[in-house]
Amino acid sequence: MVGALTAGLLCTAGLAAPVHAAAAAENADNTAPAPADGLALTPPMGFNNWNSTNCRAEFDESMVKGIADIFVEKGLKDAGYQYVNLDDCWALPTRDANGKLVPDPARFPNGLKAVADYVHAKGLKFGIYTSAGTKTCNDAGFPGALGHEYSDAQQFADWGVDYLKYDNCNNQGVDAKQRYTTMRDALLATGRPIVYSICEWGENKPWEWAADVGQLWRTTGDISDSWSSMLSILKQNLPLAEHAGPGRWNDPDMLEVGNGGMTDTEYRSHFSLWSIMAAPLLIGSDLRGASDATFEILGNKEVIGVDQDPLGKQGTVVSSEGGRWVVAKEMRDGSRAVALFNESGRAQRVTTSASAVGLPEARAYTLRDLWQHKSYNTAGAISATVPAHGTVLVRVAADPRWAEHPPAVELGLDGSPLLEPGAPAALTSTVTDLGRTPAERVSAKLTGPEGWTVKAQSPTTAKVVPTGKSLRTKWQVIPPQGTPAGPYDLTLKASYRSPSGTRVDSTVPIAVSVVVAPPSGTSGLGDLPWLSTTNGWGPVERNTSNGENSAGDGNPITLEGVVYDKGLGVHAESVVEYYAGGGCETVSADVGVDDEAQTTGTVAFEIWADGTKAASTGVLTTAMPAQPLTADVTGAETIRLVVTDGGDGSTWDHADWADAQLSC
Known part of the structure; x- marks a missing residue:
């Protein structure tokens, strides 16, 4: 679609304004019945400190007040953010003589009532945390609420709490429904309206039973500030739309936007996808x-x-082939929000249509680009060349005023994105009119980094x-x-005019990779450069195990007591892609779950040659020795090493490509 978002996101055409009043009235009856308590009629929005500070010293009264100030000063309150929430570590490790927190x-130093009063004075709301167990989740063991529900709930109400996050640690095996229902009853008994967030990580499928217990429930384990973590949680939450x-x-956990572990392009995807899933938006950065x-x-x-659309629908998956996701959300005014999401590590064209996302047949439609804040018309196509890990978010409507806007135009680049130094590559730029009206006086220009040769053919x-x-246009x-x-960026620029003379200028960065063919003979994959990686926990590690979440924290690769000097340490879900240049024959490795996973962890390994699966294992567990895996990759341009979870979730799925070798 037309234009380019900052940090590499392509824009698409956009909706100028909500659809006309008649359409809004027609769809008003589709709104789900509002709960009697009137709480959280739209997903809660606010802040929680955990993702940025954990229990560190900077989590204190000054921080909480500072966040409240920023909500007002930076316009976040006006944008809809309300809750300023505390997470674990706000209490002393023991209760007082009367059993109080x-x-x-x-x-x-001034107590939590004073903090709540400060937050309330800003026109905001105040939230707190505890656990449905004898202790909270922190290693220091702060007191949980199990057995103290009514007393703790009354304390919270007396302090002016508006939101409770209720965690799942040290629950002593008490039935989940029982322990969460008891706190619900305790909160109701206070007489204070308190939004109740059930945080049992989706272990007991709360989406099936918690609608009359709390206002939101976690559907997954904890998020971390990484692309792979965000992606894994997205895929777990998407299928649960009918329950929202x-x-x-449905609560896929808090936002990581701004914490530094992802790019701005990835953070825009994170925010776009959480929004189209009607997820709570709780800021997790300081x-x-x-x-x-x-x-x-x-x-x-x-x-x-x-x-925040009042219809309250969670977006549903329209398509997801090849990492090209289309997610659509019905809006109260009859329009559709549509996310074109590219999961992969390369730019891909993601496309759908107005009819596919549920809009009625019309001569043309108006689309609103929600990141570029611009509007265009389309004959029905909704399409973009979306950069790696990017998301295009639009709002589309059968709006009779579509002709007021210029046509949507999609920019793209055909041809292999893998370029060898000194070798000419043939690429073709495309400027495609998706609109009902023609694009006039169209021009295209492609440029590369300084020193590159780029010539139109x-x-x-x-x-x-x-x-x-x-x-x-063909380019050399x-x-x-x-x-x-x-990786390097080529820049594709296009200019055109609408029939009424409106000029539109678009700029799209297109990522390509400069590659060097691997050397002849046999090379360790732990020593070769890769094209791209994704990993379920922390980065892919060279010649060590996955370790924890930080780079370089792995251990010697060890499978059932056998130690390997070379290989790759990964964590499901994981993909490591290499350039082979058509000159290699085999990939081989000993594969299995690293011993650091201890008693848990189930994974499966796959080797792909271009788009074909060349070899795979069944499910491997921690109790199994290393399995040899060899694949014929003759003639492949690229090779992908893939690790999936064994079907029971990806917790502790530390996997090794031990002694991984490529023969060329």
Whole structure:
């Protein structure tokens, strides 16, 4: 679609305004019945400190007040954020002589009532945390609420608490429904309206029973600040759409936007996808040091409007082939929010249509790009070349005013994105009119990094590009000899005019990779450069096990007591991609669950040659010795090493490609 988002996201065409009043009235009756308590009629929005501070010393009264100040000063309150919530470590490790909870006087010298009063004075709401067990989840063992539900709930109400996150640690085996229902009853007994967040990690399928217990329930384990963690949680939460609605929300955990473990492109995807899933939007970064880009993402009112739509529908998957996801959400005014999401490590064209996302047949539609805040018309196609890990988010409607907007135009680049230094590569740019109206005076320009040769081999302009047609320009691209292997951006620019004379300029970064063929003979894959990686926990590690979440924290690769000097340490779900250049024959490795996984962990291994699965294992467990795995990859341009979980979730799925070798 037309244009380019900052940090590499392509824009698509956009909706100028909500559909007309008649359509809104027609769809108003589709709103799910509101719960009698009136709580959380839209997904809660606010802040929780855990993802940025955990229990560190900076979690204190000053931080909480500072977040409340920023909500007001930066416009986040006006954008819809309400709750300023505390997580674990706010209390002393022991109760007082009367069995009451005691706020930590070092962190909160004025007590929590004073903090709540400060938050309330800003026109915001105050939240707190405890666990449905004898102790909370922190290793220090702060007191949980099991057996103290009514007393603790009354303390919370007396302090002015508006939101309770109720965790799942040290629950002593008490039935989940029982322990969460007891706290619900205790909160109701206080007479204070308190939003109740059930945090039992989806272990007992709360979406099936908790609609009359709390207002939201966690559907997954904890999120971490990594692409793979976000992606895994997204895939677990997406299938649960039927259970969401006003006052009953699937909760895929808090936002990581701004914590530094992902790119801004990935954070835009995170925020877009949480919004189209009607997920609670709880900021997890310390806003006192947040970047302008972080505030731009978190404060996007048009994206927030998708999350907060009063119809209360969670978006559903329209398609997901090849990592190209289309997720659509019905809106109260009859429009559809549509996310075009590219899971993969390369730019891909993601496409759907107005009819496929549930819109009625119409001559044309208006689309609103929710990141670019621009509007266009389309004949029905909704499409974009989406960069790696990117998401295009639009709102589409059968709006009779579609002709007021210029046509949507999609920019793309055909041809292999893998370029060898000094070798000419043939690429073709496309400027395609998706609109009902023609694009006029169309031009295209492709540029590369300094020193690269980029020459047009066919016309770069067209007087008119009609609906559904493209200006296709062939280019010769040559990276200089000696260009280091790695990713680079080409920039595709297009300009055109609408029939009314409105000029539209678009710029799209297209990622390519400079590659060098592996050497002849046999090489250890732990020593070769890779094209891309994704990993379920922390980064892929070279010649060590996965370890924990930080780079370089792995251990010697060990499978059932056998230690290997070389290989790759990964964690499901994982993909490691290499360039083979058509000159290699075999990939081999001993594979299994690393001994650091102890008694849990089940995984399966796959080797792919281009788009074909060349070899795989069954499910492997911690109790099994290393399994030899060899694949014929003759003639393949790329090779992918894939690890999936064994079907029971990815907890402790530490997997090894021990002594992994590529023969060329």
